[in-house]
Amino acid sequence: MGNPYYECPLPVTIPPAKPFLESIKLGIKETLFPDDPFRQFKNQPASRKFILGMQYFVPILEWAPRYTFEFFKADLIAGITIASLAVPQGISYASLASLPPIIGLYSSFVPPLVYAMLGSSRDLAVGTVAVASLLISSMLGKEVNPNENAKLYVQLALTATFFAGVFQAALGLLRLGFIVDFLSHATIVGFMGGAATVVCLQQLKGILGLVRFTHGTDLVSVLRSVFSQTHQWRWESGVLGCCFLFFLVLTRYVSKRKPCFFWINAMAPMMSVIVGSVLVYLTNAEKYGVQVIGHLKKGLNPLSVSELAFGSPYMVAAIKTGIITGVVALAEGVAVGRSFAMFKNYHIDGNKEMIAFGMMNIAGSCASCYLTTGPFSRTAVNFNAGCKTAGSNIVMATAVMVTLLFLTPLFHYTPIVVLSSIIIAAMLGLIDYEAAIGLWKVDKCDFIVCVSAYIGVVFGSVEIGLVIAVTISLLRMLLSVARPRTFLLGNIPNSMIFRSRDQYPIANNIPGVLILQIDAPVYFANANYLRERYAK
Structure with a gap:
């Protein structure tokens, strides 16, 4: 009898492809604007946007009105x-x-x-x-x-x-x-x-x-x-x-x-x-x-x-x-x-x-x-x-x-030696x-x-x-990208948990299946290294 966890694999849905310009736009946004600095301006009237913009670029305008004697x-x-x-x-x-x-x-x-x-x-x-x-x-x-x-x-x-x-x-x-x-x-x-x-x-x-x-x-x-x-x-x-x-x-x-x-x-x-x-x-x-030091000019x-x-x-x-x-x-x-x-x-x-x-x-x-x-x-x-x-x-x-x-x-x-x-x-x-x-x-x-x-x-x-x-x-x-750290994973008995076989000796290998944890994205710089290391 086979492993019950692998007899009925769940179907994997491929996400729809995004248009090229939209992909570029999302990439730029994630790189340059990960904090979405303009979210506070959404659905605001023009006068409020102006005030928020001034406070964003000149922060003293934001905290000065709340400044207290304390x-x-x-x-x-x-x-x-x-x-x-x-x-x-x-x-x-x-x-x-x-x-x-x-x-x-x-x-x-x-x-x-x-x-x-x-x-x-x-x-x-x-x-x-x-x-x-x-x-x-x-x-x-x-x-x-x-x-x-x-x-x-x-x-x-x-x-x-x-x-x-x-x-x-x-x-x-x-x-x-x-x-x-x-x-x-x-x-x-x-x-x-x-x-x-x-x-x-x-x-x-x-x-x-x-x-x-x-x-x-x-x-x-x-x-x-x-x-x-x-x-x-x-x-x-x-x-x-x-x-x-x-x-x-x-x-x-x-x-x-x-x-x-x-x-x-x-x-x-x-x-x-x-x-x-x-x-x-x-x-x-x-x-x-x-x-x-000598003479210092006033003014x-x-x-x-x-x-x-x-x-x-x-x-x-x-x-x-x-x-x-x-x-x-x-x-x-x-x-x-x-x-x-x-x-x-x-x-x-x-x-x-x-x-x-x-x-x-x-x-x-x-x-x-x-x-x-x-x-x-x-x-x-x-x-x-x-x-x-x-x-x-x-x-x-x-x-x-x-x-x-x-x-x-x-x-x-003032002696120079004190400054030193x-x-x-x-x-x-x-x-x-x-x-x-x-x-x-x-x-x-x-x-x-x-x-x-x-x-x-x-x-x-x-x-x-x-x-x-x-x-x-x-x-x-x-x-670290070209030679990423990799770990062989195995299944912890009586569970759906997979862990490194080096750290957990009780983890079981799945026959016919190689499960890797790779600490980097897989692309051209490391694809050949992974193939040569784990190809049997």
Whole structure:
């Protein structure tokens, strides 16, 4: 007697064929509009559609009418807190990008205002980031020496920021945000860790008080530059740097152990700047080799539309830098925004975020700002400070505006070594060795991608590391399609359940029937592989 489950098979109905144009339309809709963003406009009068459209493209119009005094108090505290972090970080990261420190302050004024109007995240705090700053310095520094031709270098940095914004906004408008998803978690962990390592090593210039330093970003060049100038090391600068670095790391450790003391970590960079400036002023440490920022010009952002170097012979380098830094900034900003949105159980639209990032960088490039995104450290402080809406960015921008108008002369005696300590302390948090260990335990291939990205950045360059990581990720994806995982299935006795025969030894083979579970679509790339492997 045969198996009762297979004596009367159910008929399979072949779905009707769709017209070619309808198939193309459905394919485009599933690829570019999986969330059906226009469903809210259906069956609405024209006036309501206009209001919904404005709220969709300018999210502040959606949450501002519901804004309460309680929200304002929470956003005020959060905004002031992140402003205390934004000022020293802005100055530090501008120096990392080989740009004048004042441009770092400018970059924490205009872009946050634009994002507050267009962004969909309640928690993201906008500002400059170390990795993008390093990319700008390493890529544009190969074309123009920032020390010899500072004006042209600044123009190229602003132009690169403009093209980064155009690229980001175009991805959002065309709903091509899925391209950023090709930067896998393993890629980002390795890339960020490698970039953080290089940034930390480069800050030895400030810690040791060196005047001349290599423009290379690889480990060999940096170490050669450090140890070939041992006779120029300044012990005063080194002692000061180690003390401030210990203080910053200690405050971060305390804040991680006791989350209620998050404000200690947030205020630590500003406290370091204040204490360092006072020490230099009182002891005249500037005369003993401790380098200081010097004069910072007062006033709000000057317009820089005329500074965009569209006719420069280095235009290709600016476009290339803009696209690469734009992708990296998008990957970091969108990932950070989604991560913190999960904690509060709300959704952010990745494509709207890309438009917001793009518009704030376009506006920023016209107002003397360089590339900005949503850094993890600043967003974490904003989240822990209890922000309720993107209004905290407006408060931060207002605080930075006050600094630009009245307080910039106070930073004259800020020692460079303190800025280096702030950068190193921030970068140590990006070397996520625990995530790398987790990748090794879960998936060895992802671990190889992570390590390859790290090695490429540390021993090659930031661009090489990114290319290596993305290439390996794409090859792995193609390999998983061309050689998919397959499982032979068998029937669990006395049931209609089929399971892998490797995992369930009691599963019975069906005579004359081969049942496979294939972890990929079957098409030309893997059809021959499946035929050769299972043909009897």
